[in-house]
Amino acid sequence: MATVDLVLPVYNEERELEQSVRTVLSWCDAHPEHTWRVVVADNASTDGTLAIARRLEGDLPGRAVALHIPTKGRGIALRTAWLTSTADVLAYMDVDLATDLGALPALVDPIAKGDVDLAFGTRLHRDSQTTRGLKRELISRTYITILKVAAGLRVSDAQCGFKAISREAARELVPLVKDTQWFFDSELLLVAQKNGYRLREVPVKWTDDPDTRVRIVKTAMEDLHGVWRLRRDGIPRVMRGSKSPALS
Numbered sequence: 001m002a003t004v005d006l007v008l009p010v011y012n013e014e015r016e017l018e019q020s021v022r023t024v025l026s027w028c029d030a031h032p033e034h035t036w037r038v039v040v041a042d043n044a045s046t047d048g049t050l051a052i053a054r055r056l057e058g059d060l061p062g063r064a065v066a067l068h069i070p071t072k073g074r075g076i077a078l079r080t081a082w083l084t085s086t087a088d089v090l091a092y093m094d095v096d097l098a099t100d101l102g103a104l105p106a107l108v109d110p111i112a113k114g115d116v117d118l119a120f121g122t123r124l125h126r127d128s129q130t131t132r133g134l135k136r137e138l139i140s141r142t143y144i145t146i147l148k149v150a151a152g153l154r155v156s157d158a159q160c161g162f163k164a165i166s167r168e169a170a171r172e173l174v175p176l177v178k179d180t181q182w183f184f185d186s187e188l189l190l191v192a193q194k195n196g197y198r199l200r201e202v203p204v205k206w207t208d209d210p211d212t213r214v215r216i217v218k219t220a221m222e223d224l225h226g227v228w229r230l231r232r233d234g235i236p237r238v239m240r241g242s243k244s245p246a247l248s
């Protein structure tokens, strides 16, 4: 049995937030093999998202937590939520619950057992069941090919909003990840792979929610810039017991 913080990063999600938190918590109630907490990580929302998150925290003490980070960016939200958590396993998923919750044990259990450091959902594995439009499918496949060829990443999907990491690995790896936006996920995987951490792909059942916060062209440019930055600067190595990471 482990303590698990499941982070829902949110930006202007007042319509879906409450229902998603309640759906996730009732799933958690049906899975008492771990002690679960839902952490709503909001930054810069301009709608009622934060107020809803705070009300849920009050209504569901110890089970729902509201976190507010002043600067916008999904990466910084995850970084803050994970690095301030004391749970054994730190997970996250998109608030639209595009990933079927049935994959959560496959994501969390290997980390709770100590067999894996970082587990991540994949929509592009042969065992995944992915329903999404042609445009997003093409972008996703093109992007992972670039990550494989230009950065040497050996995974089938880097950007699925469904990941979990041990607290120890998060403490070592997340401070080395510079991106604060969408490239955060790819950079985390690259840093983990380079440093020999134990990764595990988890095929998921994914039903795309067309309501998106992603600005596709801007995000694609930022992702390419991230790949270029890591090629230029190198991927940092974890120096256990040292404060300054070495480059390789």
Ligand SMILES: Nc1nc2c(ncn2[C@@H]2O[C@H](COP(=O)(O)OP(=O)(O)O)[C@@H](O)[C@H]2O)c(=O)[nH]1
Pocket: 008, 009, 010, 011, 012, 013, 041, 042, 043, 072, 073, 074, 077, 093, 094, 095, 096, 098, 161, 209, 211, 212, 213, 214
């Ligand atoms: N905290 C935080 N969450 C964000 C931000 N941008 C997007 N998100 C969340 O990231 C998740 C995935 O966003 P979504 O729009 O569904 O992405 P898509 O599925 O790739 O189209 C959702 O839970 C969003 O609310 C941000 O700037 N800060």
Ligand SMILES: [Mg+2]
Pocket: 094, 096, 098, 209, 211, 212
């Ligand atoms: Mg989505």
